Structure formats: C-alpha cells, structure tokens
Amino acid sequence: MPDWLLYTGSRRPHDGVDRLPPPPPWRAFDGGPVLPVPPGPSGNAHQATTYRPSDDAVQQVNAALYLRRPLLVTGPPGTGKSTLAYAVAHELGLGPVLHWPITSRTTLRDGLYQYDPLTRLYAAGRENAPTDEDIGRYIRLGPLGTALLPHRRPRVLLVDEIDKSDIDLPNDLLTIFEKGEYEIPELTRRADPAAEVMTADGPRVAVTGGGVRCRAFPLVVLTSNGEREFPPAFLRRCVSVELRQPAGEAELSAIVREHLGPLADQSDDLVRRFFERSSSGTLATDQLLNAVYLCRHADTDDRRALADRIMPYLTGPIDDD
Ligand SMILES: Nc1ncnc2c1ncn2[C@@H]1O[C@H](COP(=O)(O)OP(=O)(O)OP(=O)(O)O)[C@@H](O)[C@H]1O
Numbered sequence: 001m002p003d004w005l006l007y008t009g010s011r012r013p014h015d016g017v018d019r020l021p022p023p024p025p026w027r028a029f030d031g032g033p034v035l036p037v038p039p040g041p042s043g044n045a046h047q048a049t050t051y052r053p054s055d056d057a058v059q060q061v062n063a064a065l066y067l068r069r070p071l072l073v074t075g076p077p078g079t080g081k082s083t084l085a086y087a088v089a090h091e092l093g094l095g096p097v098l099h100w101p102i103t104s105r106t107t108l109r110d111g112l113y114q115y116d117p118l119t120r121l122y123a124a125g126r127e128n129a130p131t132d133e134d135i136g137r138y139i140r141l142g143p144l145g146t147a148l149l150p151h152r153r154p155r156v157l158l159v160d161e162i163d164k165s166d167i168d169l170p171n172d173l174l175t176i177f178e179k180g181e182y183e184i185p186e187l188t189r190r191a192d193p194a195a196e197v198m199t200a201d202g203p204r205v206a207v208t209g210g211g212v213r214c215r216a217f218p219l220v221v222l223t224s225n226g227e228r229e230f231p232p233a234f235l236r237r238c239v240s241v242e243l244r245q246p247a248g249e250a251e252l253s254a255i256v257r258e259h260l261g262p263l264a265d266q267s268d269d270l271v272r273r274f275f276e277r278s279s280s281g282t283l284a285t286d287q288l289l290n291a292v293y294l295c296r297h298a299d300t301d302d303r304r305a306l307a308d309r310i311m312p313y314l315t316g317p318i319d320d321d
Pocket residue numbers: 047050051052053054075076077078079080081082083084223225255258285286
C-alpha cells in the first residue's frame with residue numbers, strides 16, 4: 001500500500017489522518033475557535049466495517065482529503081456509494097457521519113441551518129419571558145452547517161443523491177465549498193451577533209460575528225446515480241470516482257464473506273448465478289447478500305429459483321414469472 005494513502009480500506013480504525021499535510025495554499029481555512037470532532041461511531045456500523053473499496057475509490061478518497069475538495073461518487077444502485085462515507089469515517093476515526101439526504105425540494109438553507117421564529121415568538125410572549133433573549137436556542141445548524149464548523153479534524157458529510165436536487169443546488173453548494181464559510185443573517189442583523197447555536201449532532205457551539213468559517217475542510221461525499229449531468233464548473237471543483245459492480249466472482253465472494261461470515265459457505269453457485277443474470281440487466285450487490293442469507297435458511301431444493309425471485313432485475317429484462 002503506497003505510503004501517502006491515509007485511508008487504506010483496511011476496515012481497522014487508526015489515526016492516519018494525523019499525517020494529513022497542510023492544505024494547498026488555495027484551500028487553507030482559518031476558522032476558530034477550534035472544536036474537537038464529536039466522539040462516537042460513524043453510524044451504520046455493519047456497513048462501515050464490512051466495506052471493501054476498490055483501489056480507485058481508495059485513491060480518490062485520499063485525493064479529496066489532501067486537496068480539500070468534495071468527492072463526487074457516481075455509479076449504479078447498490079455499488080456502495082453511500083457506504084463509502086461511513087467506511088472512511090470509521091477507519092479514520094472522523095466521528096459520526098453527517099447525513100444530508102437530498103430531494104427535489106431540498107434547499108441550501110436546509111443544509112446550513114434552521115431558524116424557528118414561531119417558537120421564539122411564543123417564548124417571548126410568555127409571562128416571565130427572559131429579557132436577555134438567547135436566540136441560539138432557536139437556531140439549529142444542519143448537516144452542512146455543522147460540517148463547516150471549525151473542527152480540528154475533517155468531519156464527514158454525506159450529501160446523498162445530489163442528482164435528485166433542484167437544478168440550482170449543485171452550484172449553490174460549490175459557492176459554499178469554495179468559501180468554506182457562511183453567514184446566519186438572523187444573527188448578523190442583531191446589535192450583538194454572537195450566539196450559542198444548536199448543531200446537527202453535538203453540543204451547542206458559540207458563533208461569533210454571526211458567521212461560521214471552517215478549519216479542517218470536511219470530507220464531502222456527494223453521491224449520484226447518474227440521473228443528472230453536472231456542469232463543468234461543478235466537475236472541475238470535485239474529485240470524482242465511479243463505482244462499479246465487482247468485476248469477478250472472487251471479488252464478489254469476498255464481499256459476501258465479509259458480510260455473512262460462515263453463512264457465506266457454499267454460496268458459490270449463487271455468486272455465479274448473480275453474474276449470469278447481471279449480464280442481462282442491472283442487479284445490486286445487496287440483492288445477492290439477501291439471496292445468500294435466505295437460501296442458507298430456507299428449506300428448499302430449488303435454491304436457484306428462490307435466488308432469482310430475490311434478485312429481480314432493477315433495470316433490463318422483466319422477469320417472466
Ligand atoms: N464493495 C463493497 N463491499 C462491501 N459491501 C458492499 C460493497 N458494495 C456494496 N456493498 C453493500 O451493498 C449495499 C448497498 O450499498 P449502498 O447503499 O452504499 O449503495 P449505493 O451505491 O449508495 O446505492 P443507491 O444508489 O441505491 O443509494 C450495502 O449493504 C453495502 O454494504
């Protein structure tokens with residue numbers, strides 16, 4: 001394994017990220033005061049500890065970490081795009097993954113922060129309302145807003161299914177990632193813009209001057225199923241990797257064994273069947289995992305028929321049963 005790789009895909013936690021060199025001068029950020037990364041597991045424990053990345057994915061994750069650039073992960077369903085974020089956070093000890101699922105209604109503001117004026121109004125109208133109002137109690141940073149806090153080590157932000165977004169979101173995101181900072185106008189409009197705001201997954205943090213500026217640029221994993229082409233300006237600012245289905249039976253068998261341990265014994269016939277079928281249409285790795293698990297427990301003479309029912313084509317020929 002080349003020395004420069006901090007994330008190696010070993011699935012064993014280590015502190016290799018401490019060897020991350022300073023950023024290129026055009027990607028240096030100096031936000032503060034510095035915050036520790038909240039402790040805790042990355043989330044999705046089983047997925048994070050069983051993931052076997054391709055060599056190309058390992059290399060591009062490291063490129064994104066070194067260059068402080070978002071990582072755009074594309075590929076067919078079930079090739080492990082989302083899981084990659086959890087696997088990196090687990091191995092490098094980068095704390096809980098900040099998960100931001102994207103839909104056509106998601107806006108940049110949803111990811112940055114939410115402000116709840118109604119509760120604030122209600123609280124202000126109550127008898128004995130505090131006069132020294134604590135506006136930070138009504139502002140909660142979202143996954144993106146939290147990832148850009150001035151953490152000592154990069155947080156992992158999973159922007160999941162960016163291709164489902166409204167047309168403007170990718171460019172809005174790029175602007176934020178270029179600057180590494182954002183403002184909270186509800187704070188900057190006040191005479192005293194300092195506040196202690198809530199975050200997506202940790203204790204409240206002090207925001208001075210009404211804005212947030214990052215320190216260690218987060219590892220941003222943007223996943224896409226390819227439902228959308230991204231503009232060149234977007235692609236230029238990302239490191240990209242395309243994930244594929246495992247190329248051979250040995251690789252796929254290793255993934256099955258990683259997930260199922262001894263339950264994967266004698267599953268070669270199903271792995272072979274998966275490959276036979278995937279030459280005619282799209283199948284996903286976790287369909288095979290389900291088939292192996294079920295065939296191990298089901299009392300049937302016709303494993304192949306059962307497996308075929310559990311592995312219907314996602315796109316391609318319609319099964320004729
Ligand atoms: N290389 C791999 N090693 C181990 N497990 C894998 C690998 N690739 C996929 N899997 C497993 O397949 C399942 C699907 O992975 P995941 O949800 O990350 O895929 P995805 O590409 O994000 O799919 P979608 O496009 O549907 O969101 C998970 O259970 C994951 O653990």
